[in-house]
Amino acid sequence: MKIKTVAMPEDRMNESHYLSAYWKKMFRTASEKSVSDIHIEPNEPEPGKMAVRFGIMNSLIIYDIISDSDTIPSYLNRLEYICGLDVTRKHVRQDRSIELPSFKSRYRVSYGPPSSMDPESIVFRVIEEKALPDLDRCYLPGHFEQDLKEFLKMEQGFFITTGPTGSGKSTTCQAALMSIDRKTKKVISLEDPVERSLPWVRQYEITPTFSWEEGISTILRQKPVVCLIGEIRDSKSGFAALEAANKGHLVISTLHANSVSDTYKQLIKKFKFDYLDIQSVSLCAAQRLVQILCPHCRVKNMERGQYRKGQGCDMCQHLVPGVSGLRPIFEHCFRPTEDDVEEFRQSGIFPVRSTLRQELRKLIDQGLADYTTENMFG
Ligand SMILES: [Zn+2]
CATH class of the missing domain: 3.40.50.300 (P-loop containing nucleotide triphosphate hydrolases)
Structure with missing residues (x-):
């Protein structure tokens, strides 16, 4: 029952698309800064905005706040596409492991469905295959x-x-x-x-x-x-x-x-x-x-x-x-x-x-x- 890590096709982050370029830049920054997790949080810090935060050494730091409420669903859709999440099953929890070959990064993706209070949220946790704990x-x-x-x-x-x-x-x-x-x-x-x-x-x-x-x-x-x-x-x-x-x-x-x-x-x-x-x-x-x-x-x-x-x-x-x-x-x-x-x-x-x-x-x-x-x- 080991989870298979799926390598995501590079063209999903084709930079000619401005939304792909945004997420590609985010993944690149996350990889450079050795973050342990990435949190995508619509409705934070307030309705109509979306926070993107990085987990570094047990603290969360704000990477970006997207303030244009009309485009937030498009940002989310593009990210879900990049990660290969099943967009027809948005009402259920989804977990998968993905690899982004261009950044040599592996992530555990957890998709939390919308609740009565908040839209969906997505959390990425870095999978470190190399360093087994000793x-x-x-x-x-x-x-x-x-x-x-x-x-x-x-x-x-x-x-x-x-x-x-x-x-x-x-x-x-x-x-x-x-x-x-x-x-x-x-x-x-x-x-x-x-x-x-x-x-x-x-x-x-x-x-x-x-x-x-x-x-x-x-x-x-x-x-x-x-x-x-x-x-x-x-x-x-x-x-x-x-x-x-x-x-x-x-x-x-x-x-x-x-x-x-x-x-x-x-x-x-x-x-x-x-x-x-x-x-x-x-x-x-x-x-x-x-x-x-x-x-x-x-x-x-x-x-x-x-x-x-x-x-x-x-x-x-x-x-x-x-x-x-x-x-x-x-x-x-x-x-x-x-x-x-x-x-x-x-x-x-x-x-x-x-x-x-x-x-x-x-x-x-x-x-x-x-x-x-x-x-x-x-
Ligand atoms: Zn110092």
Whole structure:
């Protein structure tokens, strides 16, 4: 069920047509600026306009606002034609992978049908086929890396990593899968959507007719040693994942939560796990991506001896001004004990090695992160 990437014919972006020229220029700029995603949003920032925004390092920046309301449908139609979307099925969600050979770019295109409030929207996410995530190059903090590698050697177990959208959860999960000897072990993933093709991983994708629950039972029948369940959405899929982890599989999954304590609270309240069940979650982590300051233009606060983001310089301005990259930080708990669970039951706080706040503080003290973001995690 791997998604085939379709190479779009070059003539769809023939520059003699002004609409094609517009989109061609946009794709060229996106490719030059190494954006991670492109958002086409009719009715933004107000009715009669259309915003085109680029995602760069977890922030959206405005590429253009089209203000001529009469021509917006033509812009959209031309873009849908360029991407090979089915214009006769404008009322349904469409997902496809395309390649634009002239820019050496591959995109995952998600078409959202019109709602009662807004017209259709289109989001492109860059598919990076070349760089497969590698645990040794993810800048994982030492104590977390050690426990994650320990987990990956286990015969069975359950790893849940949590965080908001854009916190790097899927990269962590994919890097964990890539570190497993997949030639000798059966590895299966269930994702929504499949973001990139992973060698020696059987990848399944959730569709309107293939649910999480159905997906989990399908993959478990194929006797995997390791399975990635993209996201736990409800108690049925949560229990199916837990059962798999208790019956000899190594299960890796994600959840939308803010912290390790919040994850366990959700498992109990929303997904109806009991206190014994949560002890089966062998490794639970919460993660965020932190902007790392450009060392050439960061600004020192003499009183504090710490740094904040600079205005941008020749070394960093091709991306976000003042920022040279992103680095993940984690709080986690590995192999929770009965005492840990008891402490959580009484206080509502799960003991972790080091909190997200403490981890951010370390980066600030090293001059790597902006001290004004210190209170980001409360
Ligand atoms: Zn700089």
